[in-house]
Structure formats: structure tokens, C-alpha cells
Amino acid sequence: MTTRTIGCDTAAGLSRAVRRIARDHALDPGVRGRLVLSVAAVAEPAVRAAVHTSLSWTFQCDDDGRSGLLTLALGLDAPEALPSAETAAGLPLPADAVTGREVVWRLPAAPAPDAARAEAEQDPAADAALVQEELRAVVARTDALAAEHRRLKDELAETNSGVLALYVQLDERDERLRKAHGQTLRELEDALRPAPLEVDGLELAVHYAPAGTDAPTGGDLYDWFVLPDGTVHITVVDALGHGVTSTRSALNVTHAVRTLALEGHHLQSIVARTDEILLPFDRSVMATVLLARLDPVTGELRVANGSHPPALLTRGDGTARYLEARGRGIGFPMPGSDRLLTEKMAPGDLLLLYTDGLTESRRDPVEGEKRLIEAAYEHLHAPIEEIPGAIADDMHTVILHADDTLALAVRVRS
Incomplete structure (x- = not known):
């Protein structure tokens, strides 16, 4: 297990670094996009205040060698720039911890091939492709949610229709029971009269x-x-x-x-x-x-x-x-x-x-x-x-x- 650290003093550079690390470790494009947005949201105030930021990451491989845990830490030289625990929990991808000088995310991931990482570092155009991939993931997720919403809406309408029909049936039954009950009561009342x-x-x-x-x-x-x-x-x-x-x-x-x-x-x-x-x-x-x-x-x-x-x-x-x-x-x-x-x-x-x-x-x-x-x-x-x-x-x-x-x-x- 090796920890790597790089310094990032611009928001754009920080986002590119996070995106490439997430790509190299085969994170889902949707999760990758949320991670990039979360790191940028935490780092942006510090970058505007010229506070030095650093990005470190560690991958611990499981026994099978094909999966493991990626730990990504955003370090800030000014502790006062760190977000509160409530703020960290409300990020697009909630942080797992806020320590003395770091905000930490821990994500299931895959080992990063050295060749792929080197290629990415040498290919600036790869960032645009990764952003497009993230956007497509967002659009696909949005479409899936919209389809699910339509399905639930249709099911709700069908359920409401069934419930309304049931209410009508129950009301009709209650009316019949009320009439029968009233008739029985009238007959009983008449029977009690001399x-x-x-x-x-x-x-x-x-x-x-x-x-x-x-x-x-x-x-x-x-x-x-x-x-x-x-x-x-x-x-x-x-x-x-x-x-x-x-x-x-x-x-x-x-x-x-x-x-x-x-x-x-x-x-x-x-x-x-x-x-x-x-x-x-x-x-x-x-x-x-x-x-x-x-x-x-x-x-x-x-x-x-x-x-x-x-x-x-x-x-x-x-x-x-x-x-x-x-x-x-x-x-x-x-x-x-x-x-x-x-x-x-x-x-x-x-x-x-x-x-x-x-x-x-x-x-x-x-x-x-x-x-x-x-x-x-x-x-x-x-x-x-x-x-x-x-x-x-x-x-x-x-x-x-x-x-x-x-x-x-x-x-x-x-």
C-alpha cells in the first residue's frame, strides 16, 4: 500500500487530478462526478484564500487482487478552512471523515494500472472525455429517475382509481347496510308497540x-x-x-x-x-x-x-x-x-x-x-x-x- 500526494493550488488542477485518480481506479462515472464536485466544493474557499491544498490517495488491495479501498484525502494548510461535519455530510458525495487538516473519502475501487495512469497524465484531452462520460452518466441517471417517476405515478393513479372504486363499493355496501339496519330497527320498534x-x-x-x-x-x-x-x-x-x-x-x-x-x-x-x-x-x-x-x-x-x-x-x-x-x-x-x-x-x-x-x-x-x-x-x-x-x-x-x-x-x- 503506497500513499501518493500532489499539491494543487488551482481548482481546475485539483478537479483534473481527482478525475484521473477516480478514472484510474475504475470508479463509476456517476460516483466519479460526485467526487469531483465534492472535492471542488471543499477546496474552492481555500483556493480563493490562497491556502495551499494537497491531494493524497491510498489504495489498499483486497486478497483477491482485483478490488480494494481507495482513500482520498484533501489536505488544507489552514484548519479553519475545513468544513464542519454537517457540511461534509451534505456534499454531493458525503465525506467519510473530517480530521485535523483533511477531508477524507473512502470508496470501493479497483487497482490502477500504471500504464493507464501514465497515459492519462500525458493526454490532456482525456479530461474532456471523462467529463462527457460523467455527463452521460448523470443524464442516464436522470432519465432512469424520470422513468421511475412516471412508473410510480402511473401505479399511483391506478392505485387511486382502485381505491376510489373500493370506496364507492364500500359506500354502496354501507348504504345497503344502513337501509337494512334502519328497516330492522323500524320493525323492532313496531314490534315493541302495543x-x-x-x-x-x-x-x-x-x-x-x-x-x-x-x-x-x-x-x-x-x-x-x-x-x-x-x-x-x-x-x-x-x-x-x-x-x-x-x-x-x-x-x-x-x-x-x-x-x-x-x-x-x-x-x-x-x-x-x-x-x-x-x-x-x-x-x-x-x-x-x-x-x-x-x-x-x-x-x-x-x-x-x-x-x-x-x-x-x-x-x-x-x-x-x-x-x-x-x-x-x-x-x-x-x-x-x-x-x-x-x-x-x-x-x-x-x-x-x-x-x-x-x-x-x-x-x-x-x-x-x-x-x-x-x-x-x-x-x-x-x-x-x-x-x-x-x-x-x-x-x-x-x-x-x-x-x-x-x-x-x-x-x-x-
Whole structure:
């Protein structure tokens, strides 16, 4: 292994020397061009400042004798002219090291034939040929990169087209699933409703809307049926929570109430008896309950309550009041209705039973109850099938707190 050193005080001379050394050691023309540019970039400030520069190179041959490692060092007599490590790493061909007075590149190479070196040193025209070769390598590399860019662009366009088609397919599938899901939810909601009730002398209608579109119902349920004595029994339940779990709780309550009512239990006792029946089976049930019993012949109305919002009675003359029958709901301490409230309904009177989602959409139940009276009076004489939904629309012009909503209207025929 022999180290050779030459002095180079001009940029052109330095570039020629680097180019010939790289050529003699069979460096790739593209790598050679980068090496020439890198050495020139480091040396140019020193040459302008008249700092002496030197170029030394060493070739260490591998065992096979056909390859090895070329170490090229650019020496600068002024250490302050040396580039920083960051600058050396950012050269066209990054330097491998910056030592006390040298910038070093280490490159895989081949041994340099002495004859070829001597010929190059004696042939100034060889430099032009080497530059042309380097330019051709650069152009070839640029063309290859451009071709690769076009290929990747085409692949990306094809991929984007495929992804777009996939998105369309997924969107169509999701739309089908949404429709099927919606149909299933509507069918489930209809299955949870009691059969429509036709009673001489009375008009009945109901409106229900879940808190969200992902569940067909929540804990707000109702039940209505005619007892053997001809009176109409109505149950409105609001079980704690949302979704299917609360629906199960509400169904348990309505079924228990219906059984007790058909067995002839006194209306005021049914809330407490329902709690007794359900407690051994489901200790997690918590629900408010409103029970109404109406005689369509006499207009006699009886109301029992277990922690539920009070029923609203709007008279045909436009006056209205809430029927406050206090009590505690299912799962509450000391459940049951404290008293049985009795009223007399006349032709044209409207009874509205509802859950708190109707009046508490703005988180202020007092303000909600005031607006509910106004809405009931506004729609008092509308067709009965329109009244619950119209009142719900009026109450939900602003919703700050979404909740399941149930509104059930009963009007005595005029």
C-alpha cells in the first residue's frame, strides 16, 4: 500500500487530478462526478484564500487482487478552512471523515494500472472525455429517475382509481347496510308497540323518537289496553339508560303492570307491587312510571305516579294544568304512588302523557313545562294523529340534551 500526494493550488488542477485518480481506479462515472464536485466544493474557499491544498490517495488491495479501498484525502494548510461535519455530510458525495487538516473519502475501487495512469497524465484531452462520460452518466441517471417517476405515478393513479372504486363499493355496501339496519330497527320498534287502540268516545295517538339513530328504542315505552270493565288503562315508563338494555327493563315494567292491572289490583298499589315482582329478578331496574285509567263513558280519570313527570290536562276552553300525583318509581327507595289523583274529562279535553325527553331538551324542566302548555294549547284542536308529533317538534326546536322522547295524547271526542 503506497500513499501518493500532489499539491494543487488551482481548482481546475485539483478537479483534473481527482478525475484521473477516480478514472484510474475504475470508479463509476456517476460516483466519479460526485467526487469531483465534492472535492471542488471543499477546496474552492481555500483556493480563493490562497491556502495551499494537497491531494493524497491510498489504495489498499483486497486478497483477491482485483478490488480494494481507495482513500482520498484533501489536505488544507489552514484548519479553519475545513468544513464542519454537517457540511461534509451534505456534499454531493458525503465525506467519510473530517480530521485535523483533511477531508477524507473512502470508496470501493479497483487497482490502477500504471500504464493507464501514465497515459492519462500525458493526454490532456482525456479530461474532456471523462467529463462527457460523467455527463452521460448523470443524464442516464436522470432519465432512469424520470422513468421511475412516471412508473410510480402511473401505479399511483391506478392505485387511486382502485381505491376510489373500493370506496364507492364500500359506500354502496354501507348504504345497503344502513337501509337494512334502519328497516330492522323500524320493525323492532313496531314490534315493541302495543296494537293501536280503538275506543268509542276517545281519540288516541302516540309519538316516539329515540335519543340516537343507532337504536330503535330506549327506556321510554308505553302500553294501553281496555280492561274488562271498559275503562282504558295507559302505562308510560322511562327506564334508566338508553338502548336495548333499558328497553328490556321498560318491557319488564310494562308487562308486570299489565298483569297486575288485568288481575284487578287497585291502581294506586300497582307501582309498589311492580317493584316487588321485579326486584327478585333484576335488582338493576330503575324506572319512573305513570299510570292513567280513563272511563270513556263518564270521563272519569284516575292517575298514579312513580317519580314520573306529571300528566298535562288541557281543557277544551284552553285552560291547562299538570296533574301532580306524587310517588317513587321502580327501584327507588319506598316505591309506590302516594295518592291517587282523580279528574273529570269533558268532550274536547286533551290529556298528554310524556317522558322527560320532551320537556328537558334544554336542561330546564320548569321552562320546558311552560312551553309544553303553550304547545298543547296551540295544537289542541288538530287531528289527534298529528298532535303528539307536532308538540314534540315545537318542544325540540332547540335540543341541548338529546334523550328518548315519548308523547301520548288522549282526547275525549266532542
